[in-house]
Amino acid sequence: MAMRMSSLFLRTLRDNPADAELPGHRLLVRAGYIRRAAPGIYTWLPLGLKVLRKVEAIVREEMDAIGAQELTFPALLPREPYEASNRWTEYGDNIFRLKDRKDADYLLGPTHEEMFTLAVKDMYSSYKDLPLSLYQIQNKYRDEARPRAGLLRGREFIMKDSYSFDVSDEGLDASYQAHREAYIRIFDRLGFEYVIVSAMSGAMGGSASEEFLAVSEIGEDTFVRNDAGTYAANVEAVVVPTADAVDASGMPAAHVEDTPDTPTIETLVSVLNASHPRSDGREWTAADTLKNVLVMLVHPDGTREPLAIGVPGDREVDAKRLEAQVGPAEVEAFEEKDFARYPMLAKGYIGPGVLGEEKSSGIRYLLDPRIGAGSAWVTGADETGKHVLDLVHGRDFTADGTIQAAEVREGDASPDGNGVLHTARGIEMGHIFQLGRKFAEALDLKVLDENGKLVTVTMGSYGIGVSRAVAAIAEGNLDDAGLIWPRNVTPADVHVVATGKNRERDGDVFAKADELTEAFEAAGLDVIYDDREKVSPGVKFKDSELIGVPTIVVVGKSLENGIVEIKDRRTGERREVPVDSVLDEVLAEVRGATA
Amino acid sequence: MAMRMSSLFLRTLRDNPADAELPGHRLLVRAGYIRRAAPGIYTWLPLGLKVLRKVEAIVREEMDAIGAQELTFPALLPREPYEASNRWTEYGDNIFRLKDRKDADYLLGPTHEEMFTLAVKDMYSSYKDLPLSLYQIQNKYRDEARPRAGLLRGREFIMKDSYSFDVSDEGLDASYQAHREAYIRIFDRLGFEYVIVSAMSGAMGGSASEEFLAVSEIGEDTFVRNDAGTYAANVEAVVVPTADAVDASGMPAAHVEDTPDTPTIETLVSVLNASHPRSDGREWTAADTLKNVLVMLVHPDGTREPLAIGVPGDREVDAKRLEAQVGPAEVEAFEEKDFARYPMLAKGYIGPGVLGEEKSSGIRYLLDPRIGAGSAWVTGADETGKHVLDLVHGRDFTADGTIQAAEVREGDASPDGNGVLHTARGIEMGHIFQLGRKFAEALDLKVLDENGKLVTVTMGSYGIGVSRAVAAIAEGNLDDAGLIWPRNVTPADVHVVATGKNRERDGDVFAKADELTEAFEAAGLDVIYDDREKVSPGVKFKDSELIGVPTIVVVGKSLENGIVEIKDRRTGERREVPVDSVLDEVLAEVRGATA
Numbered sequence A, B: 001m002a003m004r005m006s007s008l009f010l011r012t013l014r015d016n017p018a019d020a021e022l023p024g025h026r027l028l029v030r031a032g033y034i035r036r037a038a039p040g041i042y043t044w045l046p047l048g049l050k051v052l053r054k055v056e057a058i059v060r061e062e063m064d065a066i067g068a069q070e071l072t073f074p075a076l077l078p079r080e081p082y083e084a085s086n087r088w089t090e091y092g093d094n095i096f097r098l099k100d101r102k103d104a105d106y107l108l109g110p111t112h113e114e115m116f117t118l119a120v121k122d123m124y125s126s127y128k129d130l131p132l133s134l135y136q137i138q139n140k141y142r143d144e145a146r147p148r149a150g151l152l153r154g155r156e157f158i159m160k161d162s163y164s165f166d167v168s169d170e171g172l173d174a175s176y177q178a179h180r181e182a183y184i185r186i187f188d189r190l191g192f193e194y195v196i197v198s199a200m201s202g203a204m205g206g207s208a209s210e211e212f213l214a215v216s217e218i219g220e221d222t223f224v225r226n227d228a229g230t231y232a233a234n235v236e237a238v239v240v241p242t243a244d245a246v247d248a249s250g251m252p253a254a255h256v257e258d259t260p261d262t263p264t265i266e267t268l269v270s271v272l273n274a275s276h277p278r279s280d281g282r283e284w285t286a287a288d289t290l291k292n293v294l295v296m297l298v299h300p301d302g303t304r305e306p307l308a309i310g311v312p313g314d315r316e317v318d319a320k321r322l323e324a325q326v327g328p329a330e331v332e333a334f335e336e337k338d339f340a341r342y343p344m345l346a347k348g349y350i351g352p353g354v355l356g357e358e359k360s361s362g363i364r365y366l367l368d369p370r371i372g373a374g375s376a377w378v379t380g381a382d383e384t385g386k387h388v389l390d391l392v393h394g395r396d397f398t399a400d401g402t403i404q405a406a407e408v409r410e411g412d413a414s415p416d417g418n419g420v421l422h423t424a425r426g427i428e429m430g431h432i433f434q435l436g437r438k439f440a441e442a443l444d445l446k447v448l449d450e451n452g453k454l455v456t457v458t459m460g461s462y463g464i465g466v467s468r469a470v471a472a473i474a475e476g477n478l479d480d481a482g483l484i485w486p487r488n489v490t491p492a493d494v495h496v497v498a499t500g501k502n503r504e505r506d507g508d509v510f511a512k513a514d515e516l517t518e519a520f521e522a523a524g525l526d527v528i529y530d531d532r533e534k535v536s537p538g539v540k541f542k543d544s545e546l547i548g549v550p551t552i553v554v555v556g557k558s559l560e561n562g563i564v565e566i567k568d569r570r571t572g573e574r575r576e577v578p579v580d581s582v583l584d585e586v587l588a589e590v591r592g593a594t595a
Helices: A023-030 A046-065 A079-084 A113-123 A169-190 A265-275 A319-326 A336-341 A438-442 A466-476 A507-522 A537-547 A557-561 A579-594 B023-030 B046-065 B079-084 B113-123 B169-190 B265-275 B319-326 B336-341 B438-442 B466-476 B507-522 B537-547 B557-561 B579-594
Strands: A034-038 A041-044 A076-078 A097-099 A105-108 A132-141 A156-166 A194-198 A209-215 A221-226 A232-234 A255-258 A290-298 A304-312 A330-333 A364-367 A376-383 A386-392 A421-436 A446-448 A454-456 A458-465 A494-498 A527-530 A551-555 A563-568 A574-578 B034-038 B041-044 B076-078 B097-099 B105-108 B132-141 B156-166 B194-198 B209-215 B221-226 B232-234 B255-258 B290-298 B304-312 B330-333 B364-367 B376-383 B386-392 B421-436 B446-448 B454-456 B458-465 B494-498 B527-530 B551-555 B563-568 B574-578
Touching: A023 A034, A023 A466, A034 B076, A034 B113, A041 A046, A041 B076, A046 A132, A046 A156, A046 A169, A046 A466, A076 A079, A076 B034, A076 B041, A079 A105, A079 A113, A097 B097, A113 A132, A113 A156, A113 A438, A113 A458, A113 B034, A132 A169, A156 A169, A156 A466, A169 A194, A169 A209, A169 A421, A169 A458, A194 A221, A194 A232, A194 A421, A209 A221, A290 A376, A319 A330, A421 A438, A421 A466, A438 A458, A458 A466, A494 A507, A494 A537, A507 A527, A507 A551, A507 A557, A507 A579, A527 A537, A537 A551, A551 A579, A557 A563, A563 A579, A574 A579, B023 B034, B023 B466, B041 B046, B046 B132, B046 B156, B046 B169, B046 B466, B076 B079, B079 B105, B079 B113, B113 B132, B113 B156, B113 B438, B113 B458, B132 B169, B156 B169, B156 B466, B169 B194, B169 B209, B169 B421, B169 B458, B194 B221, B194 B232, B194 B421, B209 B221, B209 B466, B290 B376, B319 B330, B421 B438, B421 B466, B438 B458, B458 B466, B494 B507, B494 B537, B507 B527, B507 B551, B507 B557, B507 B579, B527 B537, B537 B551, B551 B579, B557 B563, B563 B579, B574 B579
Parallel strands: A304 A364, A494 A527, A494 A551, B304 B364, B494 B527, B494 B551
Antiparallel strands: A034 A041, A076 A105, A097 A105, A132 A156, A156 A458, A194 A209, A209 A421, A221 A232, A221 A421, A255 A386, A290 A304, A290 A330, A376 A386, A421 A458, A446 A454, A551 A563, A563 A574, B034 B041, B076 B105, B097 B105, B132 B156, B156 B458, B194 B209, B209 B421, B221 B232, B221 B421, B255 B386, B290 B304, B290 B330, B376 B386, B421 B458, B446 B454, B551 B563, B563 B574
């Protein structure tokens, strides 16, 4: 049934809504696709629901095509399975918890690994039942600290989550690959520009993991890739290779020097160059120094643990990379009161002399992999106003391990050795994980193998942000006048505008527009029909551009000469077409694009 | 794509699940349609989801056909709108409440009157925008005290809720009527035996209200109807007419008599007949006595209010009818400790002498409408062992009002004067209300009328239990062997069984079954195909009967003679058909039934 603007539940807005920051989000609100109900919680108005359903249908078709089976778990879930997997605690403040009238604990599902695992455990018992892939398209909940950007990071949102179950690692590889290929087809059909990048698996545990990012300046994720196309990774997942070991046998002994008033790398470098010139005449740079950064980890159970990170002085610790490494712990600043508890830490002059679990501070100490064995550094001497020079890693100090937490920069060497990295931003649209046996072990999902032996099942977990996809498509398909929907997800195939003022005066225009609308519908097209009376042509044109259906058919004055206008919303191109050929022309456009 | 039993996520159970009480619920679990995740919270397995989607599609089509527009509100809702309508409090323990990380209050939506009202207020401002009907099909939440009977009364469930918005009462009537007719078409298509009964509007407020009940012995609702078909009502909504006034001028004066040890109606009647015979010689019966029942009302704000109800001694107070009258207050027993606080109440001998707000107890006193003005009664004399006789209503005592709380019984006079009532049980499948202006007033939804004056909008609210419909259909369509789906909602149109043991030995059988499956699919049918190897024909037949697809095609031994069997699941009829005509025969059955 055509959506007639005279009765469609829609009110377009000329002004930008106060609570929308991004251009696509503003347009989705202004054009009447969505409305905010609470922070990070949205209502889907009729037009928005049409787009959402089209995205869902594409996802469903491609999941069905790889043999994944759809089911639907509840959104309101009992605590116990999430207790067994430890996620009840690990999620911290990020999930919504509630109690029922009997004081039993529930949560609103953030993802459903536990429930799928239990369902398979409940129903299957043999290797012969596997492989198996299951999925659902459903409301998910996360109590985001900073819900942002409309549908991009909501607190109630729609996700397709699927899970694969296999007995062997090879089976998991195959299931993972099938999902990867399905995702490629899905994102191709949705009309995104996207990249597939290596990713961290985060709170999920597991091993191999990739993200599908929509390339977008407004994305929250930063990724890097090299020119050759041999390497692409979410910045959190970049693994900088450990620097090659250097033979330190001929290096001078470490020596402490006075470096008054040098609490920062910048002041240190200038004092070094002024008072402690290098024997080979080269200038000291920040890259010659070893900066020791302290943070406080807060574990899900509330315990606080200090952590020291050593990075070359020309790099900062990247908060997101650090969080990805230490999760589910959260990272807080190391504050004055924390320093007070560790008097051996000389703020601004902290060195490896006191760091490390077996040294005086007892603070765990992790190094950036660029701090190679045998490399020499200028670093704090654990006394205000003093630094130590020629301190050699492995000879003069050791750490408790390495950590991938230093910032990754444009122009850094590609970890695969193939050229340099370029950074860009993206929106995480999909994420595929090889979960492995973590959840199956926690929930005791085992099946009998060919030899009658119980083996633990290995799982994959695969997500697509369905409501987020609508937002990402909007952000990537717009201009100053409004949205421009790709054919596959447009709320309607064609938007018919009758420019007449009212049916009495402009009977022919309305009659022809009615007739075309019916003809389009009879041909199976979805139609928005602007049949409003007493609304000026200007307002109708503006609304049609704001709403963003790709093909706009204008029935107006030229009808006297048997002419109707077809406008391409994306290119802006308008062409006059004899009224008798409009149907064929529009059908050709719609079918050509979706073929 | 055919659902192949060799890979379908399904494990049928031979034994009844411990947590299922009703036959349909047991079969839905045993046949792999649903699984319990928590009390009143269910997972939809692949087969169940197919049925659910078919029910949803029928509901959606009929709602679209009356011009209702679909949108989707969130399930997680902010407190404020529900505070404005007072439902945050009125719902008491029946809604799930939770807090977000910022300590803001939220609820899981039980119904969405408030949100729809606010959306219309947000977008519309003129009478020209109305009438408007909006709907959604969505997860709803109620924290039921006794979740029961699987999907029939869940705590997370799927509902279609719609709302109409009009400026005039006539408009509301028309919107209500349109929904009523759509509901008739929906329930006709779903294949229910149903009745439309007058209903209470309960916590919703509002005036006219009807329920669609699936007639079923296992239903929680009791309804009554007369033979002529002129009256049908949910028992809670039966309005017993007030008894005609009687001229009491010639009646004897009231007199207190000793009636030792008569704390019950039964003992009272026998003592009356033994010691206080009537002058006209008729026997005393329970119907001659006035029984005063005390209950404690608990209001949503926690305050407790005693209430006395006077009913003829041959009738009990019906808890559900009472609750429907006093809601949102809940009804609790009047306990010993409550009696202790009202020493003027002589337990077993309570009479109107102390009841009524202006009398010594201060307890509100409401009478059954059968206690007509001028009628004489035997009732308690407010002293242990004593009753008062010939106490005349209006002459000797008054009450604070009437209440429709006495039980309604088979054979009672129909309130419309047309014959007697018969009682039966049903499952509430749909409910249509004329809400009126309650929510619009609470949330200030006004539009400009034709004269430019602001008027409050009048609303209707219309619900269908979508997940409950699946359960009700199952309860009404089963036999000892399993489920028997009506054509319109079956998970598949045809269930193909290949009776061969394995593809090696019975290659022809499997090849023909494969071929038929493909032919059915090519013709647009949904197919379940039992292609399992190493599973006996007996098990396959049992599973096909348990699952309940209406048409079963068995490819087996007779294939040698060019014969395939078609079985009608409902009638049990089997017929042998030449293999070449199977497709046509099945298509005729499917299309004939759904035409």
